[in-house]
Amino acid sequence: MLKSILNHYPLEYSGDIRQGASGWNNTTYFIEGSLHRSVLRIYETHRDIEKIRFEHAVLQALNQLAMSFSVPLPIQTMTGETMVQLEDGSGRYACMFEYIEGMRSEGESGRAAFSFGEAAGELLSCLAEVEPGVQPAYRPYYELPQSYPSCSREIVLKFCGQPPEPFKDLQESLSELGQAYTGMLQQLNGLGKLPQQLIHGDLNYSNLLIDSHDPAQVTALLDFEFCTKDVRAMEPAVIISGLLGQGNDEGREAVRLFCRGFGGRIRLTPEEVEAIPVLMRLRQIDVFLHFMSRFLNGIDGAEVLRKQVGYISSELRQLERNEGWFAEALMSDLHPKTSQL
Known part of the structure; x- marks a missing residue:
């Protein structure tokens, strides 16, 4: 073949x-x-x-x-x-x-976080100039209810409230996800009013290459499959959500370094910066619906969704515990008055 x-x-x-x-x-x-x-x-x-x-x-x-x-x-x-x-x-x-040329980043040390921020900010600036001549195929993140036809509100809440047999032991985590999903639906209105442009939409350590001689330097950004027109601030929100990890000191330092690199390449409005924690939760709920949809459509077995439920519920809890710290870190590194331009 x-x-x-x-x-x-x-x-x-x-x-x-x-x-x-x-x-x-x-x-x-x-x-x-x-x-x-x-x-x-x-x-x-x-x-x-x-x-x-x-x-x-x-x-x-x-x-x-x-x-x-x-x-x-x-x-x-x-x-x-x-x-x-x-x-x-x-x-x-x-x-x-x-x-x-380049090698995959393992991501544990966060050595490339600052360069990652610079590259992501530069990419976002370049994407603002791109006119592909065809319409995006993917909906923006904030159109969550329309993005997953097999995951209607009723289906999601029933799944989270009354899990089928392969997921019954995950009742607590699924209940948390159901509550987060309901809360996110109430926060979607107004997100679409933030500045919009083309974004990559799925940047993380697995979608970049680093210099084999200088692992702190990003040499390539990959996998543009989910590129679409969306809220501009969704780009750093997706990346920061992945960088935070379990909210330990290493994850926090990686987020700070990323934000400093990103803020040196592009300005976000105060309204965009304030929306990032909400957009991070939106990213997590979107990932949950993505894998739930794959399970319901027979693409993945139950074990894949089980793992994702554990990861996502844990990350949402970490985000909630770290939100106060985020407000300070994001404003200090991404606010226009302190961007290093």
Whole structure:
């Protein structure tokens, strides 16, 4: 199957294949061609060609801008397309990107947090200039009720209040998630009035590369699959939510370093900064609905959702305990008056 995909590309991109890291939504392979090294990606969880076209249009536009880091560049097939439909009858699509030098960040030490902030702020500024020419395929985070058709309010609250058999022992965590979900629905109104633009929407340590000789330096930002038009402040909210971890001193220091790097690249309004804790909770609830939807649609087994319920409920508790600290940290590092520009 993989060889048949490579047949659609110029001969110099054919070569030895080895499997790379795989995420929840795609599988990757590295191709050692005669003249080029490339990355083959197979989209595993959707068959929507418009989503891929939008992602690739954004990446092609970003590659025309002068940035201090790299982003993936889609490789065209011999017919000028940037994707290939698999011939196995699954309806899945695959694409190839030019290989980018760098290594994955382990993320534990937070050494790259400041550089991550700088890169994320620079990317957000560049995305404000991008006109991909096609409409985004994904809804913004604040349109939570419309984003997951299989997770209506009634279904979510019943699932959290009366968990089915594989989840009965998670009653306490699911009850907390149900309450957080209800509270978030009441806070959605007004979020859409904040400044909006294209955002990456899923930046975290797994979606970046660092310099193998200088692990504190980010060299690339990856995986633009969920790029869409959304509230601008959602970008740092998503990243900070992941950086905080369990709320320990290391996580707090990583957040501070990220915010200082980010604040040196882009200004947020006071209203945007004040909204970040709410947007962080929105991110967590969105992740919960994402994996609940995958479970209900038969994409994942119960064990995947069970793990996510544990992670998300723990992170929401950490966010609640740290909210006072956030108000100080975010305002001091992201407020326009103190941004290092």
